[in-house]
Ligand SMILES: Nc1ncnc2c1ncn2[C@@H]1O[C@H](COP(=O)(O)OP(=O)(O)O)[C@@H](O)[C@H]1O
Ligand SMILES: Cc1ncsc1CCOP(=O)(O)O
């Protein structure tokens with residue numbers, strides 16, 4: 001794993017263009033800004049082309065899209081492919097709401113996506129595997145998580161990051177598992193969105209998106225674990241704040257020491 005990419009990210013300070021959701025947009029912007037990227041958000045279709053031109057990566061979060069926003073997303077992703085900017089898609093709750101799954105699949109049919117990052121319920125839905133997703137959460141299912149992630153990666157010819165207690169990252173052939181974790185991630189709405197946008201930042205500085213996704217996920221998971229270990233009381237609100245602090249503080253040495261992966 002190329003953990004040094006964390007230093008590269010801070011040297012390059014990539015512009016990370018995000019179409020976010022209104023629920024978690026501030027955590028996402030502050031999290032990736034603290035990490036060392038330069039976030040910019042937009043909801044305006046008419047500025048899609050210059051936004052994409054100046055950006056190093058484009059992260060599309062489908063957490064609370066509207067019909068109008070779908071048109072913006074279509075324009076932005078078309079420009080991203082035209083200008084060779086990596087697209088990261090976070091398919092929030094596509095396992096729970098058919099309308100979301102249909103719109104997400106239409107989008108994925110139109111574009112070349114670099115990375116899809118979702119929980120097991122979301123990845124299973126896009127891979128056409130039976131699963132009982134629960135709202136924005138993974139829910140329950142009995143399928144083989146690695147096979148499901150690989151199936152989607154092959155179907156969409158992209159890297160898939162399937163998050164959970166163990167995070168699974170695959171390009172459809174090779175699989176990397178990251179074991180760092182804390183239950184506090186589940187108590188903080190937006191953990192997944194922050195992870196997806198962190199992956200966007202690393203894809204903006206590393207053209208090997210499989211490597212970029214691994215480093216991003218390791219940095220994010222280790223940051224959460226470090227915070228949880230240092231907390232006297234494991235409380236949801238302070239975790240959210242301290243996670244942003246740790247994304248600011250975390251360094252290559254800490255990730256090298258703490259990352260638990262194979
Ligand atoms: N059961 C779990 N135990 C510990 N950490 C988890 C668990 N599920 C997810 N995580 C962590 O939470 C972060 C967000 O992932 P996840 O909760 O799956 O996304 P989402 O918020 O989109 O559902 C990831 O860093 C992941 O490693
Ligand atoms: C609660 C909620 N509702 C629509 S988007 C959203 C945030 C989802 O965030 P995450 O998937 O990172 O937990």
Ligand SMILES: [Mg+2]
Nearest residue numbers: 092136192193
């Ligand atoms: Mg999510």
